[in-house]
Amino acid sequence: MYGQIVRDGLVNVTGIEDLGLTSPVLQRTSDAFFKEISPFLLHFGMFVPTIIGQCTPEQQAKWLPLAMDLKIIGTYAQTELGHGTFIRGLETTATYDASTEQFILKTPKLSSYKWWAGGLGKTANHCIVLAQLYTKGVCHGPHPFIVQIRDTETHMPLPGIKVGEIGPKLGFNTADNGFLGFEDFRIPRENLMMKNAQVTKDGTYVKVARHGKLTYGTMVFVRVMLVSDMAYCLAKAVTIAVRYSAVRRQSQPKPDQPEPQVLDYLTQQHKLFICISTAHAMKLTSTWLWNTFTGVLADMRDGNTDTLPELHALSSCLKAISTSDTSALIEQCRFACGGHGYMYSSNLPALYSFATATRTYEGDYTVLLLQTARFLVKSWEQMDEGKPLTPTLAYLEQSRNGSQVSWDDSPEGIVRGFDAVAAGRIGACVKSIRKHINNGMDYEDAWQMTTVQLVGAAEAHCRAVICRVYRDETARLTAGCSPGVKAVLDQLSTLYLLYWALERTGDLLRFSSLSERDIENLQARYEALLLKIRPNAVGLVDAFDFRDEVLMSTLGSYDGRVYERLMEEALKTPLNREPVSDSFHKYIKPMMQGKL
Numbered sequence: 001m002y003g004q005i006v007r008d009g010l011v012n013v014t015g016i017e018d019l020g021l022t023s024p025v026l027q028r029t030s031d032a033f034f035k036e037i038s039p040f041l042l043h044f045g046m047f048v049p050t051i052i053g054q055c056t057p058e059q060q061a062k063w064l065p066l067a068m069d070l071k072i073i074g075t076y077a078q079t080e081l082g083h084g085t086f087i088r089g090l091e092t093t094a095t096y097d098a099s100t101e102q103f104i105l106k107t108p109k110l111s112s113y114k115w116w117a118g119g120l121g122k123t124a125n126h127c128i129v130l131a132q133l134y135t136k137g138v139c140h141g142p143h144p145f146i147v148q149i150r151d152t153e154t155h156m157p158l159p160g161i162k163v164g165e166i167g168p169k170l171g172f173n174t175a176d177n178g179f180l181g182f183e184d185f186r187i188p189r190e191n192l193m194m195k196n197a198q199v200t201k202d203g204t205y206v207k208v209a210r211h212g213k214l215t216y217g218t219m220v221f222v223r224v225m226l227v228s229d230m231a232y233c234l235a236k237a238v239t240i241a242v243r244y245s246a247v248r249r250q251s252q253p254k255p256d257q258p259e260p261q262v263l264d265y266l267t268q269q270h271k272l273f274i275c276i277s278t279a280h281a282m283k284l285t286s287t288w289l290w291n292t293f294t295g296v297l298a299d300m301r302d303g304n305t306d307t308l309p310e311l312h313a314l315s316s317c318l319k320a321i322s323t324s325d326t327s328a329l330i331e332q333c334r335f336a337c338g339g340h341g342y343m344y345s346s347n348l349p350a351l352y353s354f355a356t357a358t359r360t361y362e363g364d365y366t367v368l369l370l371q372t373a374r375f376l377v378k379s380w381e382q383m384d385e386g387k388p389l390t391p392t393l394a395y396l397e398q399s400r401n402g403s404q405v406s407w408d409d410s411p412e413g414i415v416r417g418f419d420a421v422a423a424g425r426i427g428a429c430v431k432s433i434r435k436h437i438n439n440g441m442d443y444e445d446a447w448q449m450t451t452v453q454l455v456g457a458a459e460a461h462c463r464a465v466i467c468r469v470y471r472d473e474t475a476r477l478t479a480g481c482s483p484g485v486k487a488v489l490d491q492l493s494t495l496y497l498l499y500w501a502l503e504r505t506g507d508l509l510r511f512s513s514l515s516e517r518d519i520e521n522l523q524a525r526y527e528a529l530l531l532k533i534r535p536n537a538v539g540l541v542d543a544f545d546f547r548d549e550v551l552m553s554t555l556g557s558y559d560g561r562v563y564e565r566l567m568e569e570a571l572k573t574p575l576n577r578e579p580v581s582d583s584f585h586k587y588i589k590p591m592m593q594g595k596l
């Protein structure tokens with residue numbers, strides 16, 4: 001199994017390399033080899049980006065060619081058995097020894113063991129290790145080190161290294177996630193990645209970066225990438241589910257009528273068409289976020305870190321919401337396919353297990369939304385002090401006078417409605433925190449007592465951002481399209497707004513003048529729109545243009561031969577190799593004969 005996985009991974013990697021293509025393409029083509037992920041994903045997805053983001057030019061000149069030519073294979077080992085979210089609580093230490101100009105790595109106890117790094121179990125021979133940096137008796141917090149853990153010739157773990165695979169998981173089972181422990185393991189001083197902080201030969205710590213969290217830069221990059229990844233995953237899942245729903249015929253709503261395609265049921269359209277819209281919404285939002293990210297990187301290259309807090313807030317909530325929505329909607333695609341959606345050969349289980357993992361790794365959902373909430377509350381307080389708001393929070397101004405937004409059910413009006421909900425929920429959080437403080441709580445406790453509302457406020461902010469970006473980008477990108485294409489894409493973006501307006505009627509009743517009659521109108525418009533989209537549903541998923549080799553699905557293949565493919569896959573299962581399993585003779589027959 002593992003051997004096949006590595007072989008496929010290398011064919012994929014070297015094949016793309018020979019074609020001189022870049023790693024995002026690798027990510028896409030790896031889907032033709034793996035239903036889950038490549039054992040080399042962490043090498044290209046985090047090890048290489050960290051060398052680029054955390055190393056000096058001299059260090060990059062040493063390590064980057066080796067990594068890009070696969071002369072070394074790396075991963076990213078930050079999380080430990082005892083800590084994942086709380087990076088400042090990591091227990092692995094790197095203590096500088098000036099007499100030998102080395103760092104001594106230690107995992108002082110079991111909970112300090114690195115745990116989870118993808119590819120660490122059996123594939124990688126190097127890794128980025130986040131460790132508490134000690135020099136001259138002072139701890140300077142978590143810093144990144146590049147560490148060789150295996151002999152590049154024999155692949156044996158180096159002396160002082162304990163490494164292995166963590167065992168089966170819900171998914172990601174082609175990633176050989178591993179554990180790693182250090183017993184007084186020494187590395188050269190130069191293996192501290194020194195772009196943002198340095199240690200001189202005599203052990204003097206020199207802070208280079210203007211912002212204390214640039215060490216966390218790789219996580220911001222991956223969070224930005226994951227929003228696009230989620231759009232891609234969801235597009236695959238809804239392609240499978242819509243194509244299957246066009247093939248599947250079931251029940252007889254009208255006597256003496258043939259069984260209809262299940263795609264003709266309004267409830268099926270309700271399950272699936274939001275998935276098509278959401279895939280588009282996330283793809284457009286991910287491109288917008290990527291452009292924001294590259295803009296902030298450019299600012300930081302000019303020494304300006306002022307835009308980093310907003311990027312951290314955006315990448316945090318968009319990663320949280322895109323992964324949460326995608327997990328839920330891929331499961332909804334699985335539900336829409338009945339029993340066959342539960343078959344591994346449908347590929348929906350693997351897509352779900354990948355997406356639901358992404359809701360956790362690279363920053364847990366709740367934790368990241370609270371990071372965004374921290375930025376929202378600070379922005380509200382700055383607005384109260386008359387300071388300017390960042391672009392994505394301009395809508396807070398409308399809430400300054402506290403007047404209720406009048407409901408307008410045009411697409412732009414609905415977008416403004418979501419702005420009002422976000423502004424209202426953030427304001428309610430600020431009010432709650434201030435109430436608790438007035439009642440004698442300190443700020444930290446007042447914050448903790450408001451965290452359930454803060455998570456909701458961050459989600460509302462994120463939803464408002466997605467709605468606005470999706471609407472604006474659709475208008476911009478369809479300006480030059482044919483009327484037909486423009487009409488269909490407008491239908492999808494309007495469906496997204498109507499769907500979420502109906503999901504958030506409570507908030508809209510609270511923070512806008514939405515009435516019960518307005519809700520009835522929204523519901524009627526939503527249902528009518530589902531019927532309008534139905535004729536184009538298969539065309540819309542075909543437009544995602546997934547080859548069967550990438551979709552890897554018995555239910556979603558282009559030719560629609562679902563039952564034949566299900567049976568073909570069933571007959572391949574090892575249990576069908578022999579008509580009678582030898583377990584019959586060993587166990588069942590003796591049991592039937594009372595001999596067990």
Ligand SMILES: CCCCC/C=C\C/C=C\C/C=C\CC/C=C/C(=O)SCCNC(=O)CCNC(=O)[C@H](O)C(C)(C)COP(=O)(O)OP(=O)(O)OC[C@H]1O[C@@H](n2cnc3c(N)ncnc32)[C@H](O)[C@@H]1OP(=O)(O)O
Nearest residue numbers: 023027044045078084085086087213216225312361362363
């Ligand atoms: C072949 C394909 C190539 C393409 C690649 C595409 C995509 C996929 C590639 C790879 C992915 C595949 C698999 C990935 C496998 C998974 C890997 C991992 O999971 S790596 C480990 C990830 N771990 C985390 O994300 C931990 C989450 N925890 C944190 O981020 C922090 O600990 C947390 C929660 C932010 C709290 O940190 P703390 O030190 O307590 O900070 P405070 O909350 O006190 O905040 C202090 C200030 O710092 C600001 N801050 C915090 N984080 C950041 C940041 N990342 N950037 C900028 N600023 C940050 C925060 O806002 C506070 O600022 P103020 O004081 O409010 O001004």
Ligand SMILES: Cc1cc2nc3c(=O)[nH]c(=O)nc-3n(C[C@H](O)[C@H](O)[C@H](O)COP(=O)(O)OP(=O)(O)OC[C@H]3O[C@@H](n4cnc5c(N)ncnc54)[C@H](O)[C@@H]3O)c2cc1C
Nearest residue numbers: 076077078079083084085116117118357360361362363366
């Ligand atoms: C498939 C997979 C692959 C992974 N790959 C890697 C890898 O390659 N490299 C790597 O370093 N790591 C990796 N990870 C680890 C991942 O980054 C962590 O699991 C993730 O950051 C969550 O941290 P945790 O496990 O400590 O969860 P915890 O933070 O312990 O979460 C447990 C609960 O506590 C809650 N919680 C925690 N802190 C707070 C808070 N401040 N306020 C409110 N609630 C809180 C969480 O919301 C959650 O409900 C991987 C994980 C998975 C699942």
